[in-house]
Amino acid sequence: MADLLGGLFRSRTRTRILALFFADPEREWHVRGLAREVGDSAGNVRRELMRLTGAGYLRRRAQANLVLYKLDQSHPLYPELRALVSKTVGAERLVGEALAGVAGVRLAFVYGSFATASESPVSDIDVMVIGRPATRDVHRALRPVGDTLQREVNYVVFDEDEFARRWRENDGFVRDVLAGPVRVVVGSADDLAVLTGEAGGGDREGSDA
Numbered sequence: 001m002a003d004l005l006g007g008l009f010r011s012r013t014r015t016r017i018l019a020l021f022f023a024d025p026e027r028e029w030h031v032r033g034l035a036r037e038v039g040d041s042a043g044n045v046r047r048e049l050m051r052l053t054g055a056g057y058l059r060r061r062a063q064a065n066l067v068l069y070k071l072d073q074s075h076p077l078y079p080e081l082r083a084l085v086s087k088t089v090g091a092e093r094l095v096g097e098a099l100a101g102v103a104g105v106r107l108a109f110v111y112g113s114f115a116t117a118s119e120s121p122v123s124d125i126d127v128m129v130i131g132r133p134a135t136r137d138v139h140r141a142l143r144p145v146g147d148t149l150q151r152e153v154n155y156v157v158f159d160e161d162e163f164a165r166r167w168r169e170n171d172g173f174v175r176d177v178l179a180g181p182v183r184v185v186v187g188s189a190d191d192l193a194v195l196t197g198e199a200g201g202g203d204r205e206g207s208d209a
Contacts, residue, residue, distance in 0.1 A: 013040045014048045021058070021071050022085045023093060028061075028068040057081060091125050091149055096185030098141040104133035106160060107187035107195070115181045127155040128177060130163050130187075130195065160195060167196050 016038040112126035
């Protein structure tokens with residue numbers, strides 16, 4: 001049990017599964033539904049669910065021809081697990097919710113270690129905001145996220161024209177950011193593809209993943 005908790009986020013699929021469970025702790029999930037949401041095979045998702053169930057973090061029950069899984073909130077380590085998830089995979093959700101209410105934000109995404117699920121307990125949260133919001137409004141929205149997660153939230157704001165220009169001119173910072181995966185939390189991967197002139201989103205993943 002302790003070994004699984006210590007390496008909880010080494011698996012990208014497990015990370016996404018936990019994010020979905022903790023987004024709505026009362027919800028029950030079946031394997032194929034989770035597989036669609038996390039973008040992995042049913043076999044891989046089933047294996048991760050069995051590990052989490054074996055550790056006691058999930059409960060399972062049969063309903064007709066389905067097996068349903070749900071967080072076991074009576075688990076003695078549930079509070080610690082909830083706090084750990086909140087400080088890691090919960091970041092994407094909190095950033096999206098915070099920026100969704102800021103006027104002028106067209107697109108926002110998390111990049112860096114949080115986008116690749118390689119963050120450590122001391123990793124900063126890196127956010128790029130595209131649009132024409134007031135910088136003070138972005139700061140005001142993201143400050144509570146940093147307080148909640150007890151992490152530094154680093155953000156940069158570009159309007160659409162500047163971002164597109166930097167991309168066309170091979171700006172090192174923008175190119176480096178988009179060379180890795182990003183997690184879109186406001187807008188969609190298609191919006192980012194339009195700004196960069198790409199036909200598809202590639203590794204850019206939307207907030208509903």
